[in-house]
Amino acid sequence: MRYRTANTANEARVDVSARGFWTRGRRAFMDIRIFDPMAACHRELSLETAHRRNEQEKIRAYGERIQHVDQGSFTPLVFTTSGGMGPKAKCFYSRQADVIAEKKHQPKSHVVAWMRCRLSFSLLRSALLCLRGIRYSAPTTTDIAGLDYQATIVESGIMVWII
Known part of the structure; x- marks a missing residue:
């Protein structure tokens, strides 16, 4: 591979693949990155530069391998966490909107609005998941064999009414 940052692992995979997306009969591979433009590493850059830099990192990691090995x-x-798109993502979304509009016999503007809404909610869910973490926590088990009930009640401040 031309770049040292190329992902050469046998298990290396991109996020999405589709046959016939750009060209009939040829597989298209897409890898997704969401970044925060307000992060310390992006603060000094313009938004366009940050998008371009993130795109180039992905291309260096997967582009040559997909072109030569996977054909x-x-x-x-x-994407940014607020829904902004890089130049290649804009092209992808435009092509996807064309395909969906043609298939569903809908105006492209309606399809684009629907896709933007879906994307905004997906990015919001991803950002909240990163900030808050998952809601579900594995159930914990307590060994009740050695539990001192009297001390637990006193420590918790629970009033016990004996009738």
């Missing part, structure tokens, strides 16, 4: 095309899908 497909590669598109990095770079």
Whole structure:
């Protein structure tokens, strides 16, 4: 591979693949990155530069391998946490809107609005998951064999009424 940052692991996989997306009969591979433009590493950069830099990192990691080994095309899908898109992601979304509008016999503007809404909610869920973590926590078990009930009641401040 030309770049040292290329992902050469046998288990290396991109996030999404589709046959016939860009060209009939050819597989298209997409890898997704969501970044926070307000992060310390992006603060000094313009938004366009940050998008371009993130796209180039993805291309260096997967582009050459997908082109030569998998015989497909590669598109990095770079988004900001607030819903902004990189240039290649905009092209991808435009093509996807064309395909959906044609298939569903809907105006492209309606399809684009629907896709933007779905994307905004997905990014919001992802950001909340990163900030808050998952809601579900594995049930914990307590060994009740050695539990001192009297001390637990006193420590918790629970009033016990004996009738």
